[in-house]
Amino acid sequence: MxxxxxxxxxxxxxxxxxxxxxxxxxxxxxxxxxxxxxxxxxxxxxxxxxxxxxxxxxxxxxxxxxxxxxxxxxxxxxxxxxxxTRRLDRVVEHEPGDLTATVQAGTRMAALQAALGAKGQWFSLDPPLAAQATLGGVLAANASGPRRHLYGTARDLVIGIRVVGPDGAVVKGGGKVVKNVAGYDLTKLYVGSLGTLGIIVEATLKLRPRPEVDRAVVAGFAERGRAAAAVAALMASDLLPHSLELVEGGRPGLFEQTALARSKVGLLLGFDGIAEGVAWQLEEARRLCRDLGAETFEPLEGERQEAAWRFVRDFSRVAFDDAVAAARVGILPAQVGGVLEQAAGIARGLGLRLGASAHAGHGILTLVLAPSGAMEENVSLAAVKALREFRELVRGFGGHLALEWAPLAIKEQVEVWDPPSPAVRIMQRIKAQLDPKGIMNPGRFVGGI
CATH class of the missing domain: 3.30.43.10 (Uridine Diphospho-n-acetylenolpyruvylglucosamine Reductase, domain 2)
Structure with missing residues (x-):
């Protein structure tokens, strides 16, 4: 043609x-x-x-x-x-009494939250770049943010989905009620498939009432080990933070108006619910962090609170103005401190700056590289070396690493995904069955899917 x-x-x-x-x-x-x-x-x-x-x-x-x-x-x-999908941007149906909404895939996440907020509800997913990201893209990438600590990821929050498959057929999975019919959960198959099995055109979401209060605090620690100990203690406590973020490095403007600017490592904690319960949790968190060596423990409010959440949500893109690449690591929560310690040494040895942000309760770690004044070689070459060493480091801990973003020159030398595991063979068979012509976003996913 x-x-x-x-x-x-x-x-x-x-x-x-x-x-x-x-x-x-x-x-x-x-x-x-x-x-x-x-x-x-x-x-x-x-x-x-x-x-x-x-x-x-x-x-x-x-x-x-x-x-x-x-x-x-x-x-x-x-x-x-x-x-x-930008024209597919409607809230098709919102049932406040059922706490569900059916939404087209091209709807921007920020616009969706605004529409739901007008009815006193919200979708408890806070992915990066919410003003730009669309619902379909978020689901295809299974993107999430700090609130996954309490509320889970997209796979936990989507109860129904409509997808246009590789043959043009419209496939429906799940339904419009929280308790769905028996059978294979096709929704979970398409969420996180990176568009390789079809184009998500619509999803039905599980909503929540907006909490009475939502508070954030930031605790600063002089040592990485003390911050890791605080994370472990918070995880073992009766507290229920919706977010538990460990942050180290990044541009000097990070929380520049807070005492954290003087600390090496920060913990950003979020609590929501009824006012009395949140106040109790904040006080208990303050006591726990102080007992474990926090130098500072400072509440954030208004724009400072919003800026803090934006920073950790969008960390891979805003950690440094001159960042050269970012990687996403999955390990056990108890391993975050050890991996971060060694990754910092690798970056330092190559003359690179390292910024790190972790969903500390889940072991999801974002590593961002940027040049430093001590650079003695090409920054891209140094980043390639660092990323390769990071991958070997993470593999030694039994974890996995993927490039979150990098320029093509780096992608040509560092694989985006880890070497295929035995499970990838099953994924390849699913792809071959559903997309025999291989037309849906081909070659972009793990294992060349």
Whole structure:
């Protein structure tokens, strides 16, 4: 099919005003790969027609929400069809009494929370870059933020899903009530699949009433070991923080108006609920942290509190103004301190600065690299060496590492994902069964899926 004919058929589906074919594709040229066209369907039916056309012509399909997670994964294929979901941005149904909402995939997370907040409710997922990220992209990447400590991840909070599969069929998983029918939980299959099994077009979410109060405090520690001990003590206590974030390094502006600026390591704690209960938890957390050597324990309010949460949510992108790469590590919570200690030594030995932020209660650690004044070699080469050593370090702890983002020059020398495990073979078989032509976001996921 010639480009002219392809563009005509795409325009017939979405309308010429929702089709990009020339230089206007510029924002969607990613890691040196230029799409054949960019389309913005206005309904699940249009998404289906686009996928059918792509399957007929063997054109790779690249789902694109807000673009906040496009750097995750191997580079996209050349000459693909970018299917943008920005027009799928409606709250289809909101049942406040049932604490559920059905929402289209192109809805921005910040807009979704604002709409739910007007009804006194919220979706207890706080992914990075909420003003940019869309619901579909968040679900496809299984992105989450600090509140996963108490409320879980997307797989815990999505009760129903609609996906356009590789053959154009609309697949439904789950339902619109919390207690669903028996059978395979297809929702969990699609969440976190990075668009390799289909395009998420709609999801039904489990909501919560907005809490009466939501408070944050930051505790500063002079030593990494003391901060790790405080994390362990908090985990073993009766306290129920919604967030438990360990932060080290990052640009000097981090909480610059708080006493943490004088400390080596910080713990950012969040508590929500009824006022009396939150006040008790704050006091108990203060006592516990002080007993374990906290230099400071400072409540955050208003914009300072919001700025702190934005910083830890968006850490991989805002830790340094001159960051060169970021990696995401999964280990046991008790291993965070040990991994961080050795990773800091690796970075220091290569003349790099290291910023780290951990969902400390779950062992999810973000490592961000930036050049320092002591650099004696090319910064990209140093970052490649550091990332390779980080991977070996994490493997020694029995964990895993993935590049969260890095320029193409680094991705060409460091694998985005760990070497495939035996479980990946099962994933490859699922991919082959559901997408036999291999058109859905091909090659970007673990194991080349």
């Amino acid at each position: 010639t480009e002219k004919v392809l563009h005509e058929r795409l325009a017939e589906i979405v309308g010429p005003q929702h089709l990009l074919t020339g230089v206007e594709r510029g924002p969607y040229v990613f890691e040196g790969r230029t799409p054949r066209a960019v389309v913005f369907p206005g309904s699940p039916e249009e998404v289906s027609q686009l996928v059918v056309l792509a399957a007929e012509e063997g054109i790779p399909v690249i789902p694109w929400g807000g673009g906040s997670k496009m750097a995750l994964g191997a580079p996209p294929p050349e000459g693909g069809l970018v299917v943008g």
